[in-house]
Amino acid sequence: MIEVNELTVRYGDATAVDELTFAAKPGQVTGFLGPNGAGKSTTMRAVLGLEAPQSGTALVAGRPYASLKRPLLTLGALLDAGAVHGGRTARAHVACVARSNGIGLARVDEVLDRVGLTPAAGKRIATFSLGMKQRLGIAVALLGDPEALMFDEPVNGLDPEGVRWIRELMRALAAEGRAVLVSSHLMAEVAVTADHVVVVGGGRLIADTPMAALAARYRRDVLVRAADPAALATVLQAHGGVVRAEDGPGVTGPAVTGPAVTGLAVTGLAVTGLEARRIGELAFAHGVALYELTPREASLEEAFMELTDGSREYVAR
Structure with missing residues (x-):
């Protein structure tokens, strides 16, 4: 050692x-x-x-x-x-x-x-x-x-x-x-x-x-793709989740804010405030089919920049 x-x-x-x-x-x-x-x-x-x-x-x-x-x-x-x-x-x-x-x-x-x-x-x-x-x-x-x-x-x-x-x-x-x-x-x-x-x-x-603990410490959100994103967003918000439409090709819906969400045409939802396992359980309980459920962490570079903010000797402006 x-x-x-x-x-x-x-x-x-x-x-x-x-x-x-x-x-x-x-x-x-x-x-x-x-x-x-x-x-x-x-x-x-x-x-x-x-x-x-x-x-x-x-x-x-x-x-x-x-x-x-x-x-x-x-x-x-x-x-x-x-x-x-x-x-x-x-x-x-x-x-x-x-x-x-x-x-x-x-x-x-x-x-x-x-x-x-x-x-x-x-x-x-x-x-x-x-x-x-x-x-x-x-x-x-x-x-x-x-x-x-x-x-x-x-x-x-x-x-x-x-x-x-x-x-x-x-x-x-x-x-x-x-x-x-x-x-x-x-x-x-x-x-x-x-x-x-x-x-x-x-x-x-x-x-x-x-490394795994550092990634979990800087976890950002969970990416969810579902058959009925509007219905799922309503369920998740009702259980304390913060949901927004995921940017990407084909996304036309704005950020998701209210408990009653209808007419969302999105390719995915970015969810904070709920773990991936809980999201999966809620989707199953409400009959919403999921295509993707991916926890997303900040990159090591992002975590490093946040950790060392204020201790960097040379910073370009």
């Missing part, structure tokens, strides 16, 4: 991380989210012992990273794909890191193959694209077959195939029981990859919650 406990990191008068506490647990992908300047990269650097906190701890498997004799066997990390010697070949770079942790050369070729760099293993890193450097950094992170992994913006520079590959890789690593902590600004990717999300702003914790 990657554990951050009451971590505080300051640079002069500026506080980058402010009494931050969270954990990335085994068997799940934890999304680490926050606007620019929120303290995500500083926190990850503190986990690796690259930042000295003023107070608190950052531990891997219950120990400081710097105290591990062969750290790559416990935590593999990719923070900066460009932090490599351009004059070395990919294989030489990975072999050098492997030797520092007592890892055999057979593992070098194994991880290069897993990230798809076998054809480029003999090429100098200076000729690599950003996406290839990302794959190389991921190969190094996987080198020690570690218990936990940490990635900062791992999909930068990757093409669509690469984005899909890293998504599936992180899911597979978590399924093997490893803790995976990933920081990204791509909300859509985090939404389909992470099991749990930690949101920070201004160096402080804003949210630490399962």
Whole structure:
């Protein structure tokens, strides 16, 4: 497990991380989210012992990273794909890191193959694209077959195939029981990859919650399509639902407001105030056939924007 406990990191008068506490647990992908300047990269650097906190701890498997004799066997990390010697070949770079942790050369070729760099293993890193450097950094992170992994913006520079590959890789690593902590600004990717999300702003914790719970917290409405939408709207309003006509092709009805609704020509109803199950029960009880019953949540991006409102450092006008 990657554990951050009451971590505080300051640079002069500026506080980058402010009494931050969270954990990335085994068997799940934890999304680490926050606007620019929120303290995500500083926190990850503190986990690796690259930042000295003023107070608190950052531990891997219950120990400081710097105290591990062969750290790559416990935590593999990719923070900066460009932090490599351009004059070395990919294989030489990975072999050098492997030797520092007592890892055999057979593992070098194994991880290069897993990230798809076998054809480029003999090429100098200076000729690599950003996406290839990302794959190389991921190969190094996987080198020690570690218990936990940490990635900062791992999909930068990757093409669509690469984005899909890293998504599936992180899911597979978590399924093997490893803790995976990933920081990204791509909300859509985090939404389909992470099991749990930690949101920070201004160096402080804003949210630490399962992805499903976050979605439920920001649930918008239930989309209902029925054989007789006007009759169903009347029933739902009578039981406390707020109903409006759903915008879309073929919709001619205005927002639904009164208890007596007639003549609605709509393709759907957007309902708030009632759960999908209750809507289904009411429709059944009143003999209204349903074609669709879909709970709709705000996207992770919308939830993120609401959560971090007021903590964003740079806002364009």
